[in-house]
Amino acid sequence: MSEPRVRRAEIAIEQSHVDRVYTRLAELRSQAEAMRAKGYEIGHGAQREAVFEQASMLFERDMMVFHANQTLQTLDAEYEGLVFGRLDHTSSEKIYVGRLGIRDAEFDNLVTDWRAPAAAAFYQATAEEPMEVVRRRVIRCSGQTVLDVDDDVLIADAVPEDMQIVGEGALMAALGRSRGEKMRDIVATIQREQDEVIRAPWRGVTEITGGPGTGKTAVALHRAAYLLYRYRRQLGGAGVFVLGPSGVFTSYISRVLPSMGETNVELRALGEVLDGIAATRQDPAPLAAIKGSLRMRKVLGKALRDTPPGAPDEMRIVYKGEVLKLGRKELDKVRRKVHGHGGPPNRSRVRAAETLLEALADRAEENARTDGRTIDRAELIIELGERIDFHRFLVVWWPVLYPAEILRWLGDPARLTRAARGVLSRDEVDLLAASLAGRDRDWSVADVALLDELRVLVGPPPKRRRRPQQIELDAAPPARGSDGHGTHRPEHYDEYSHIVVDESQDLSPMQWRMIGRRGKYASWTVVGDPVQSSWPDPAEAAQARDQAFGARTPRRRYTLRTNYRNSAEIFDLAARVVAGHAEDGELPKAVRTTGLEPEVRVVERTGVESSVQTAAKELLDAVEGTVGVICAMDRVPEVRGWLAAQADERLKIVGSLDSKGLEYDAVVLVEPTELITESTTGRRVLYVALTRATQQLTVVASDRDWL
Numbered sequence: 001m002s003e004p005r006v007r008r009a010e011i012a013i014e015q016s017h018v019d020r021v022y023t024r025l026a027e028l029r030s031q032a033e034a035m036r037a038k039g040y041e042i043g044h045g046a047q048r049e050a051v052f053e054q055a056s057m058l059f060e061r062d063m064m065v066f067h068a069n070q071t072l073q074t075l076d077a078e079y080e081g082l083v084f085g086r087l088d089h090t091s092s093e094k095i096y097v098g099r100l101g102i103r104d105a106e107f108d109n110l111v112t113d114w115r116a117p118a119a120a121a122f123y124q125a126t127a128e129e130p131m132e133v134v135r136r137r138v139i140r141c142s143g144q145t146v147l148d149v150d151d152d153v154l155i156a157d158a159v160p161e162d163m164q165i166v167g168e169g170a171l172m173a174a175l176g177r178s179r180g181e182k183m184r185d186i187v188a189t190i191q192r193e194q195d196e197v198i199r200a201p202w203r204g205v206t207e208i209t210g211g212p213g214t215g216k217t218a219v220a221l222h223r224a225a226y227l228l229y230r231y232r233r234q235l236g237g238a239g240v241f242v243l244g245p246s247g248v249f250t251s252y253i254s255r256v257l258p259s260m261g262e263t264n265v266e267l268r269a270l271g272e273v274l275d276g277i278a279a280t281r282q283d284p285a286p287l288a289a290i291k292g293s294l295r296m297r298k299v300l301g302k303a304l305r306d307t308p309p310g311a312p313d314e315m316r317i318v319y320k321g322e323v324l325k326l327g328r329k330e331l332d333k334v335r336r337k338v339h340g341h342g343g344p345p346n347r348s349r350v351r352a353a354e355t356l357l358e359a360l361a362d363r364a365e366e367n368a369r370t371d372g373r374t375i376d377r378a379e380l381i382i383e384l385g386e387r388i389d390f391h392r393f394l395v396v397w398w399p400v401l402y403p404a405e406i407l408r409w410l411g412d413p414a415r416l417t418r419a420a421r422g423v424l425s426r427d428e429v430d431l432l433a434a435s436l437a438g439r440d441r442d443w444s445v446a447d448v449a450l451l452d453e454l455r456v457l458v459g460p461p462p463k464r465r466r467r468p469q470q471i472e473l474d475a476a477p478p479a480r481g482s483d484g485h486g487t488h489r490p491e492h493y494d495e496y497s498h499i500v501v502d503e504s505q506d507l508s509p510m511q512w513r514m515i516g517r518r519g520k521y522a523s524w525t526v527v528g529d530p531v532q533s534s535w536p537d538p539a540e541a542a543q544a545r546d547q548a549f550g551a552r553t554p555r556r557r558y559t560l561r562t563n564y565r566n567s568a569e570i571f572d573l574a575a576r577v578v579a580g581h582a583e584d585g586e587l588p589k590a591v592r593t594t595g596l597e598p599e600v601r602v603v604e605r606t607g608v609e610s611s612v613q614t615a616a617k618e619l620l621d622a623v624e625g626t627v628g629v630i631c632a633m634d635r636v637p638e639v640r641g642w643l644a645a646q647a648d649e650r651l652k653i654v655g656s657l658d659s660k661g662l663e664y665d666a667v668v669l670v671e672p673t674e675l676i677t678e679s680t681t682g683r684r685v686l687y688v689a690l691t692r693a694t695q696q697l698t699v700v701a702s703d704r705d706w707l
């Protein structure tokens with residue numbers, strides 16, 4: 001038979017199996033729907049029953065409806081591309097691999113879940129170590145239709161007469177396909193080195209490093225799905241937390257986990273870690289470097305011990321006809337004494353009241369001594385302690401503290417100077433104060449870690465007087481859970497069983513502390529590429545990271561070495577730009593060539609705008625999927641203006657730091673030198689931007705310095 005006819009015949013064979021699977025899926029779906037309907041019926045009848053029966057019927061209803069809904073949700077999430085692989089063993093047994101395990105009515109396997117041990121050979125078998133697999137087949141479907149099949153022969157000698165082999169590499173075909181707005185899962189073409197990481201044991205700390213496009217993010221997400229499948233009992237209840245660099249990024253990866261049936265995952269960006277805040281603004285690099293540094297712990301600790309603005313600097317209270325007075329100096333002394341005990345201020349209000357009463361008693365005793373009288377100290381303390389005017393004073397002198405409020409106080413240079421004495425330089429104080437003055441809801445991403453630190457330092461506000469609005473400063477609620485429906489965990493939940501940190505090379509020490517708080521009981525998967533780091537002090541960050549991990553063991557480390565994203569032509573240019581800033585062997589190898597060299601267009605400064613417009617138009621015409629226009633953070637609004645007339649959904653304008661982790665079919669990179677100068681780690685940021693395109697890259701520059 002000719003090659004196309006063989007292919008058609010093989011597609012038809014797989015189609016008949018895929019048809020069986022979807023027929024079975026429809027059956028399972030209607031069973032779940034029937035169960036849900038029955039559950040509601042039970043609940044309906046409950047009204048007529050006695051109270052006790054009512055309660056148990058309602059419980060039964062809730063359980064039935066819950067399970068039915070879960071089943072339906074999983075079946076729907078897995079619908080697309082449900083079956084994607086097949087293994088033919090030497091024993092002539094065959095198994096189909098898919099997103100979900102499905103049995104027929106006789107309990108025979110129709111599809112094996114990709115995470116099950118029986119499916120491991122699909123990813124791990126090689127010609128050198130075939131694991132008794134003769135042929136591995138990738139099946140590509142759209143909806144219920146098989147579009148194509150693609151084979152690997154692993155034991156050539158064992159191929160039976162009637163076994164047909166087709167295809168020229170599922171991986172290369174997958175890599176060449178155009179990119180949309182959301183990341184795709186790679187479940188059908190996971191490579192062996194990646195599979196090893198995905199299936200690594202769950203305990204301890206698993207570090208994944210590798211250059212751009214080596215699949216670190218994809219691997220980390222598939223690992224989360226795998227761990228939840230294999231260790232549901234240990235990990236499922238408490239949940240998995242996935243941290244990404246930006247909201248754009250979390251939205252980009254948000255489809256991958258639900259597409260694998262995993263909804264018990266909380267997906268958050270760095271600016272959204274603290275409940276109630278969704279920060280997206282990035283500070284300029286020198287400012288972010290101050291805010292992220294561990295030195296800020298000292299500054300914040302001192303700031304909250306300072307006298308709150310507006311606190312009275314004198315106390316007067318009348319006791320038995322005599323005015324007792326405490327001046328500024330005495331009050332400061334009392335304040336220092338209360339703070340001297342340690343403990344969060346919001347938890348120290350009783351101590352503050354007691355210490356203040358003792359000071360008043362001292363004052364009364366002093367007065368009495370000069371007049372030759374004596375006083376009953378205990379009586380004075382009890383009586384004053386019950387007086388309303390004493391409590392009125394206390395609430396303004398020792399107010400409940402809220403993190404946002406304290407950070408705003410530091411916008412006052414005099415106050416910040418006091419808090420930062422011996423810790424920050426004059427210039428740093430000026431920069432920081434200017435950035436915090438008058439802030440309300442528009443916190444920056446780096447501020448969120450400071451607010452979280454303060455949250456712990458001040459302690460929870462007393463329950464009755466709680467003013468939740470004080471910290472809920474942003475109108476937009478953060479995205480919750482990969483299913484977008486929220487996972488209903490308590491506020492500031494810290495009991496996750498597993499934490500995945502993506503783009504970890506950029507976390508500041510203060511951000512590591514923030515994440516560490518949420519992973520007190522967790523095992524970790526940490527993903528990063530040191531060469532892409534935009535954090536200026538790696539040693540300080542490493543120390544904070546180690547502290548977040550605590551004594552957790554074992555620690556295992558994997559390095560991925562193949563770049564699956566960029567064409568070799570594009571990656572060559574990126575590697576040239578970062579040469580001298582990366583160790584030998586730190587850069588990955590790109591495996592795909594397209595024959596399309598990246599274009600560098602050097603134009604007059606005044607010509608940049610029109611050159612960017614032209615390049616964007618050309619690339620939109622040239623590729624099927626998305627085109628990213630990447631520029632310095634400051635330039636984003638301006639570049640948006642330039643391209644406003646080219647309203648095309650496939651065109652995305654993004655700032656350098658926000659381009660982390662993303663990818664496009666084609667990229668227009670605007671003024672590369674600006675990317676270098678806007679950051680303290682210059683070339684690395686440019687390297688990130690240059691490695692976002694899968695097929696085509698055009699650089700528009702008014703100089704050649706960056707080359």
Ligand SMILES: Nc1ncnc2c1ncn2[C@@H]1O[C@H](COP(=O)(O)OP(=O)(O)OP(=O)(O)O)[C@@H](O)[C@H]1O
Nearest residue numbers: 186189190191212213214215216217218564565661
């Ligand atoms: N085994 C695979 N099969 C198909 N596609 C893959 C595979 N591994 C990676 N890819 C694709 O390569 C691209 C890069 O993957 P990913 O974004 O996970 O890399 P990364 O290492 O996180 O990159 P970066 O550090 O640059 O953000 C994605 O489009 C991903 O789908």
